[in-house]
Amino acid sequence: MRLVPLYFHLILLTLGNAFLLTLVAVYLNAQGASAAQVGLVGSAFYLGMFGASFFADKFIQYCGHVSALILCCVTMALAALALTWTDLLPLWLILRMFAGVAAAIGFVAVESWVLGVAPLNQRSRSMARYMLVYYFSYGISQLFIDWIPLSGILGFCLAAGLCLLSVVPLYWTQRPDLNGDPTTSMVANSKPPRSERALGLVGCLVAGMLLGVLSSLMPIQLKQLALGEEVGLYMAWLILCGMAFQLPNGTLSDRLGQKTMMAVQTAMIGIGCLLLWECEGKSILLLAFALLGAGGFTLYPTTMAYACGKMNGRALVKMTQKLMFVYSLGSLAGPMMAGMMLERFQAGLFLFVILLVTGWGIWLLMMRLLSNKPVGTTI
Structure with missing residues (x-):
């Protein structure tokens, strides 16, 4: 039960981020961008994730899990809104790269949180629940493509709003103690x-x-x-x-x-x-x-x-x-x-x-x- 608020955070964040991943490609295609440009913008997000994997642990250690997640959510929301302010491809590449960095840090924070608070003999079950929540949210987010007009800024505002809203459940989360029982810390x-x-x-x-x-x-x-x-x-x-x-x-x-x-x-x-x-x-x-x-x-x-x-x-x-x-x-x-x-x-x-x-x-x-x-x- 103590992970329920974290799962609600994951649902809202995934709804916003996964919808935005698809929205960016569809929006650029509708604006007449070439397939190469669409692919380049998509790759920028994953390049940001790749780069963040070099320093995510230090960032989380410095800020703490909750603060790191809040900063990631705000960054992703601002990066989504900023896409509506410019049509310059280089700026879109930079913004999507920043979003990828924030997403990667968020994944590392959530996954280490889920694994860290789970009993050692139940970690696979904890990861299974995490993946189930993630895939469910990812699938639901794709339905927004048929419901939301894709020609204006409404879709980007929705994605940014969901990312910001995902901060709210973190208010009820208990900060994770990943070091466990001091008497067993050497073993753990x-x-x-x-x-x-x-x-x-x-x-x-x-x-x-x-x-x-x-x-x-x-x-x-x-x-x-x-x-x-x-x-x-x-x-x-x-x-x-x-x-x-x-x-x-x-x-x-x-x-x-x-x-x-x-x-x-x-x-x-x-x-x-x-x-x-x-x-x-x-x-x-x-x-x-x-x-x-x-x-x-x-x-x-x-x-x-x-x-x-x-x-x-x-x-x-x-x-x-x-x-x-x-x-x-x-x-x-x-x-x-x-x-x-x-x-x-x-x-x-x-x-x-x-x-x-x-x-x-x-x-x-x-x-x-x-x-x-x-x-x-x-x-």
Whole structure:
């Protein structure tokens, strides 16, 4: 219950930020901007997120979690409003970069908060609830595109208003004590072995590549397979299955172990892609998308909870920052690599995902074989 105000903050902030991400692209396209310019503005946001991953932990340590979140919300709101004051592309790039920096710091603050206050044996469930709230809010935000006039400033004002409104629930939050019980601080703050942290970091990189590819290139792949008329249906089903499996995945990860669930997720993603590649028929396609969504959208929270181990305090915030860094790197690199394969092969996206999860599965197996050997204590 103590995280309920934080979840309300996350809902409002995600509604504003996710709606703005789509609004910026639609608005620029309506104003006659080229596809290259639209892509450049979109990349500026993620470049800001990438840059913030180098200093987010120090910023949060200096300001505190609540103050950092308030500053991020205000920055995102002002950056959204400022977009209505100018049509100059360089200024839009700078404003979207500032918004990306604020968003990244906010993600690190919220994720380290959620992990830090959760009991060590329930961290996967806590991350599952966090991801469920996030994906639900992200999906609802896209409905605003059909409800709000996109030609004027109303959409930008709505996005800015939601970002500012997200500050209100923080008034009822209890400031997180991420250091836990002093009698157990030495145990709680101990770093997991290097192999475990390496596995978590690589897992977040794979998750970033996978989710970046699914969100940006799956509609194009479906059109190449003559399924263009049902793109919306399949994409909605993909996200819905990812949301539905969050809570069961969190419970199973805490009970069976996160490594076990990583292997299950890898198998689900691989089987789903093979079915999409080889099979036809609506029922098979729905099953394949269910497996792909359920496995793909739960890999990030599972690997993140695993990489953080029993960390608390500054160590937890710092690890969350590293995970944000590799996830952002994967989100940038994945679509570029998959796009090149999609140009050369009709089912290039499925081939890329199969190769990706095969490599990840081999890495997972290697780390399991090395788990009983001394591999150091630092990354």
